[in-house]
Amino acid sequence: MDPTTRRNFLALALGGTAAAASLAACGSSGPSKDDASGGGSGQATYWYLSVQPQEGIRKSSVDRFNQANPKTPIKGTAFQNDAYKTKIKTAIGAGQAPTIIWGWGGGGLKSYVEAGQVEDLTSWFDENSDVKNRLFPSSFGAATIDGKIYAMPAEVVQPIVVFYNKTAFEKVGAQPPTTWEDIKALVPKFNAAGIAPFSLGGQSRWTNMMWLEFMFDRMGGPEVFQAVFDGEKDAWSNPVAIKALTEVQNFVKAGGFVKGFSSITADSNADQALLYTGKAAMMLHGVWTYGSMKQDGGDFVKGDHLGYMTFPPVEGGTGDPANTVGNPGQYLSISSKATAAQKETAKQFFKTQVLSEEEQKAWVGAGQVPIVNGADKLFAGSEDAAFLDFVYGIASKAKVFAQSWDQAMSPEAAEVLLDNIAKLFQLQISPQQYADNMNAVIGQ
Amino acid sequence: MTVAPPPVRASPAGTASHAVRQGAIGWMALPALSMFVAFGVVPLVGVLALSFTRWDGIGDIQPDGLASWRSVLTDPGLPHSLWVTFEVMGLSWLFQTPISLLLGVFLAAHHRYRGVLAVLYFIPLLLSQAAIAITYKSLLDPNFGLGAGLHVDLLSQDWLGKPHLALATVVFVVSWQFIPFHTLLYQGGVRQIPGALYEAAQLDGAGRVRQFFSITLPQLKYTVITSSTLMVVGSLTFFDLIFVLTAGGPGDATRVLALDMYKRGFMGNQMGPASAIAVILVLLGLLLAWLLRRVGGGSSSDSQLEGL
Numbered sequence: 001m002d003p004t005t006r007r008n009f010l011a012l013a014l015g016g017t018a019a020a021a022s023l024a025a026c027g028s029s030g031p032s033k034d035d036a037s038g039g040g041s042g043q044a045t046y047w048y049l050s051v052q053p054q055e056g057i058r059k060s061s062v063d064r065f066n067q068a069n070p071k072t073p074i075k076g077t078a079f080q081n082d083a084y085k086t087k088i089k090t091a092i093g094a095g096q097a098p099t100i101i102w103g104w105g106g107g108g109l110k111s112y113v114e115a116g117q118v119e120d121l122t123s124w125f126d127e128n129s130d131v132k133n134r135l136f137p138s139s140f141g142a143a144t145i146d147g148k149i150y151a152m153p154a155e156v157v158q159p160i161v162v163f164y165n166k167t168a169f170e171k172v173g174a175q176p177p178t179t180w181e182d183i184k185a186l187v188p189k190f191n192a193a194g195i196a197p198f199s200l201g202g203q204s205r206w207t208n209m210m211w212l213e214f215m216f217d218r219m220g221g222p223e224v225f226q227a228v229f230d231g232e233k234d235a236w237s238n239p240v241a242i243k244a245l246t247e248v249q250n251f252v253k254a255g256g257f258v259k260g261f262s263s264i265t266a267d268s269n270a271d272q273a274l275l276y277t278g279k280a281a282m283m284l285h286g287v288w289t290y291g292s293m294k295q296d297g298g299d300f301v302k303g304d305h306l307g308y309m310t311f312p313p314v315e316g317g318t319g320d321p322a323n324t325v326g327n328p329g330q331y332l333s334i335s336s337k338a339t340a341a342q343k344e345t346a347k348q349f350f351k352t353q354v355l356s357e358e359e360q361k362a363w364v365g366a367g368q369v370p371i372v373n374g375a376d377k378l379f380a381g382s383e384d385a386a387f388l389d390f391v392y393g394i395a396s397k398a399k400v401f402a403q404s405w406d407q408a409m410s411p412e413a414a415e416v417l418l419d420n421i422a423k424l425f426q427l428q429i430s431p432q433q434y435a436d437n438m439n440a441v442i443g444q
Numbered sequence: 445m446t447v448a449p450p451p452v453r454a455s456p457a458g459t460a461s462h463a464v465r466q467g468a469i470g471w472m473a474l475p476a477l478s479m480f481v482a483f484g485v486v487p488l489v490g491v492l493a494l495s496f497t498r499w500d501g502i503g504d505i506q507p508d509g510l511a512s513w514r515s516v517l518t519d520p521g522l523p524h525s526l527w528v529t530f531e532v533m534g535l536s537w538l539f540q541t542p543i544s545l546l547l548g549v550f551l552a553a554h555h556r557y558r559g560v561l562a563v564l565y566f567i568p569l570l571l572s573q574a575a576i577a578i579t580y581k582s583l584l585d586p587n588f589g590l591g592a593g594l595h596v597d598l599l600s601q602d603w604l605g606k607p608h609l610a611l612a613t614v615v616f617v618v619s620w621q622f623i624p625f626h627t628l629l630y631q632g633g634v635r636q637i638p639g640a641l642y643e644a645a646q647l648d649g650a651g652r653v654r655q656f657f658s659i660t661l662p663q664l665k666y667t668v669i670t671s672s673t674l675m676v677v678g679s680l681t682f683f684d685l686i687f688v689l690t691a692g693g694p695g696d697a698t699r700v701l702a703l704d705m706y707k708r709g710f711m712g713n714q715m716g717p718a719s720a721i722a723v724i725l726v727l728l729g730l731l732l733a734w735l736l737r738r739v740g741g742g743s744s745s746d747s748q749l750e751g752l
Binding site: 092118279412 | 586588602605607696
């Protein structure tokens with residue numbers, strides 16, 4: 001899953017074709033030129049995602065570094081989300097990677113590691129234990145492959161939560177749900193009032209996946225998916241998994257999601273618009289949507305019409321409701337193809353500027369929680385303090401903070417997963433067929 | 445593609461000068477040929493080679509024999525994508541051909557206002573496919589689109605969320621974009637028909653409908669073949685429009701072959717199977733182009749002015 005926002009139409013347009021993606025790359029200064037100019041001098045390059053306010057925060061950190069180190073500057077280039085995903089893979093494959101590679105950790109990082117394209121940072125973290133110890137320990141999971149650390153966790157923690165529209169609840173005279181059974185009971189109520197119970201950007205597929213992540217976790221605990229991840233044979237046929245899949249399909253059939261959900265994209269933020277315009281009552285989404293709802297939703301966030309809670313427990317389920325799913329952080333790796341001087345520059349950047357005091361303040365100002373122990377001290381006085389506390393609470397209390405499935409798995413398996421999830425939500429395949437299709441790619 | 449040179453019917457006396465001209469033409473074809481080889485043939489050979497390997501786009505390329513082909517050919521996704529591709533191809537041909545033909549005939553007549561209309565009709569062709577797709581996606585949004593905005597229930601269908609409706613919508617949007625182009629082809633074709641034919645028909649007492657079926661349509665035979673070839677072969681490569689509009693969804697209802705290839709290659713990191721699909725696409729395109737020439741009958745050097 002993608003962190004931060006997926007709001008821009010352009011992201012989609014640019015991702016539209018491989019050709020367009022490479023055009024986007026041509027538009028920015030070409031990586032080969034940077035490599036040439038930065039060859040032996042320690043000048044490093046850094047690619048990251050565009051879209052404000054995140055892009056501005058990333059750029060400010062680079063600017064601060066360049067001011068402090070005028071001889072070994074970092075040249076930052078921003079890319080649209082969907083275009084970046086293709087671009088970075090192609091660039092790494094072609095040996096044209098930037099010095100600092102922004103990423104999501106997990107399965108994607110693993111594929112770089114297996115190809116020997118990124119630096120092993122384990123010994124560096126041992127030497128610089130202060131850098132390591134100030135970050136959330138849970139953020140290192142997705143950066144660790146076979147016991148070695150290949151990326152510096154950075155930026156913010158992004159659990160997935162249930163957002164709801166308080167006005168919509170008042171309209172039907174209902175209370176926010178505290179269990180999955182409450183949610184199911186709310187469905188006919190909202191539908192009768194002409195309000196969709198849940199908003200969902202189903203065309204993006206990973207949005208549907210978030211539902212399965214929580215249903216699996218609440219019904220059977222993290223072990224159910226862990227078995228899949230560990231490559232156990234027929235792990236998807238676990239009775240709990242089949243039950244969770246069936247439950248989700250029943251929820252689709254009961255009209256739990258907004259009409260036309262399978263053609264709504266999260267990239268256009270249309271799913272968020274459904275919530276803040278009151279056309280939908282609830283939405284399961286990453287906390288990164290808070291900022292864009294605040295920006296685009298008019299009075300919605302500032303007027304206290306937005307409610308939020310963690311995904312409630314399911315009756316008879318064995319999962320701990322304190323557990324959560326999402327992005328435990330974002331990840332910065334160093335290309336193994338960079339020169340020694342460039343690598344040194346990158347490490348210096350990691351040490352001095354990544355999640356510096358200024359950067360943390362900027363993230364908090366954008367309504368996001370930096371992955372730094374004690375970051376909650378910065379929340380006081382913020383107008384988003386309540387939300388920030390809520391997110392910090394989830395992140396610090398979760399016994400298991402699972403990485404999003406599609407990011408944890410290899411890109412090959414993730415594509416099959418998303419494909420089958422879309423078909424499951426479309427009621428095109430049964431839970432059993434889903435399990436069979438997915439069992440076939442276990443361990444890939 | 446099978447482009448046969450026109451048969452040479454030169455008199456023996458002209459052979460020498462003819463050979464000289466052929467040589468000159470050969471040289472003139474060189475720039476185009478080198479571009480074609482560099483950007484057409486070389487990547488094609490590369491893709492063919494890749495289809496026998498295992499590559500995730502990042503690491504080393506490993507030879508993998510027929511594994512990619514086996515995985516692609518046994519995947520139930522392939523016949524499905526093929527079927528969807530043919531559906532889009534057939535339906536968009538059925539939809540575009542009559543409309544373009546009639547519009548072309550209409551625009552071929554010389555009237556001032558028709559010139560203005562011709563310019564208006566041409567606009568969709570000037571827009572990028574991604575822009576068209578984003579626009580239609582917004583207009584057809586069941587919650588914020590045209591239907592919801594104007595409170596017209598008929599328009600607020602789940603256009604892109606139901607499998608059959610989504611396919612029909614894709615065909616419509618594709619046709620909306622390409623009808624102007626084919627209209628232009630037909631307009632040009634109609635203007636080539638000698639006026640004498642119509643005058644003769646009028647003297648014989650043929651009405652407009654009769655003239656259309658007995659003169660215009662037969663005379664446009666080669667234009668129809670050209671236009672159909674472009675439609676059919678072109679529809680194999682529909683990608684950006686469908687990718688932005690439906691991303692192949694809902695489920696896999698609009699996943700055409702080109703989209704399947706992209707998803708496997710660039711989203712699933714499986715360049716081997718993606719290359720195998722690319723090869724299938726190329727073969728399919730060649731086969732279709734060849735078939736259409738066959739259907740056209742005779743050789744393209746036959747006179748289009750038979751009977752004159």
